[in-house]
Amino acid sequence: MNNSDYRSGIVSLIGKPNVGKSSLLNFLVGEKIAIVSDKIQTTRNRIGGIVNKNNAQIVFYDTPGIHKPLHKLGKYILQVAMNALNGVDLLTVILDIEDGIFQSDKLVFNHISKSTTPVIILINKIDTVLKNLNELNEEEVFKNEVIQNFIRKINELFPAYEKIIPISVTKSYGIESYLNTVIEFLPKGHPLFSEEAITDRSIKFMISEIIREKILFLTNEEIPHSVGIYIQKFQDEHDSFDIMADIIVERKSQKPIVIGKKGSMIGKIRKLAKKDMEYLFDVKVKLELFVKIKENWRQNDKFIREYTNLVDEIKNL
Ligand SMILES: Nc1nc2c(ncn2[C@@H]2O[C@H](COP(=O)(O)OP(=O)(O)OP(=O)(O)O)[C@@H](O)[C@H]2O)c(=O)[nH]1
Ligand SMILES: [Mg+2]
Incomplete structure (x- = not known):
């Protein structure tokens, strides 16, 4: 490894509740550090997960799903998600193709449109629309009609992204491609955490x-x-x-x-x-x-x- 090529930085995972942010964090880290459930608003805190590659260290921030708060706790939880939009090197917005795009996704795009940080969009849960996912290559997935329709909707709402990547966390599809893209956006620099650390939480x-x-x-x-x-x-x-x-x-x-x-x-x-x-x-x-x-x-x-x-x-x- 050439040390001068080493990259490090912070990436926030953002999205409405239940799209798979914590599931993705756990997959990336390779350990279950963030809790997951089929109920909305599972995550309440910002949880840093540390991923080491031979040429990079990436700190991913899992965040609470962006929602309209109904009580004081909800307001603080939303604030946690909002804080994670600032001071990071890259934002990743996660959408859920099984659920579709709704007002809550529009709320997410509204919030990030004020930020100047580059954005990657992940379309998650594509296993629910492409049953033969593991037989398809990346180009075939991307050209699929359901995926293309979904991308058209995204383009209408938020065209200012760097890249869209269809993924399935449960079928481990598209994640390597996402990771490689993330590294391209990170600044050159030293690791922020020791190589053994997997999370910043106690x-x-x-x-x-x-x-x-x-x-x-x-x-x-x-x-x-x-x-x-x-x-x-x-x-x-x-x-x-x-x-x-x-x-x-x-x-x-x-x-x-x-x-x-x-x-x-x-x-x-x-x-x-x-x-x-x-x-x-x-x-x-x-x-x-x-x-x-x-x-x-x-x-x-x-x-x-x-x-x-x-x-x-x-x-x-
Ligand atoms: N079919 C399918 N289900 C998925 C995938 N990724 C996550 N899920 C499921 O989606 C649900 C929500 O996952 P979480 O990771 O808790 O979602 P989250 O975005 O962190 O949710 P909040 O913390 O509430 O904002 C769980 O039941 C996961 O098992 C996927 O790729 N495919
Ligand atoms: Mg979560």
Whole structure:
């Protein structure tokens, strides 16, 4: 490797909720560092994922889906996504071909149109329209009628992009091509993180996110979004973690749902979370969970500070 050719920089992944931003981040990093779910507004924070290539280091920022906020927490979450539009080398807007282009995508384009940072557009979930994806080459995919119609819509809304790349995260299609394009846009420079690092977030952050993911997976309706996590105790004993965490709900009626009949729901949350933690951190995990009620916590700054990790990201919180 010629050192003078080494490139490094930051790329923000932006889009409406549920398009696959966190799924893409995990695929790029090769480890599950960001939680994923089929429910909208899964991600609440900016999560840096670090990717090392022999000629470059890229820091990808996963961001919350851009949405119209309905409460105080939503406003802060949107602010996190907005902050990620500035001070980065490249923006990547992700669209979802299965869902189509709607008002929420227009909102995303409105926000980025104020930025002078170069933009790459990814059309994700093309596996849902091209069932024989793995038999097709890049040109055949690009020329496909459904893809071309989608590109026409993009051109009407936001023609100021550098490149459009159709991808499928679940079928690992188009990602290498995306990565190579990203590197072309990065400035020459030294790595920003050590080669071993995979994320800029702490172990404690990851622990609270894993617990939240299991709640998103196992519960429905308003529960997944009403939940906050507070880590009461985290003890790292080298080959084991001792963890006590509170699951915060915002109404009395939600507590028995999260606990479940004879503790069956909280038991499942604990079991799945513990398994993921042991796999990710390669340690034995002792995990105790408690459910607590804090009325309307998502409207209260003090509680938002305690039960999300937004305080690291939002100056005035
Ligand atoms: N079919 C298909 N599904 C995908 C693909 N990529 C992601 N998904 C699914 O899309 C859903 C949303 O994925 P996430 O990665 O959580 O989406 P996100 O954009 O981070 O969502 P927010 O955090 O809510 O903004 C999950 O159910 C994923 O499994 C893909 O390439 N094809
Ligand atoms: Mg996400």
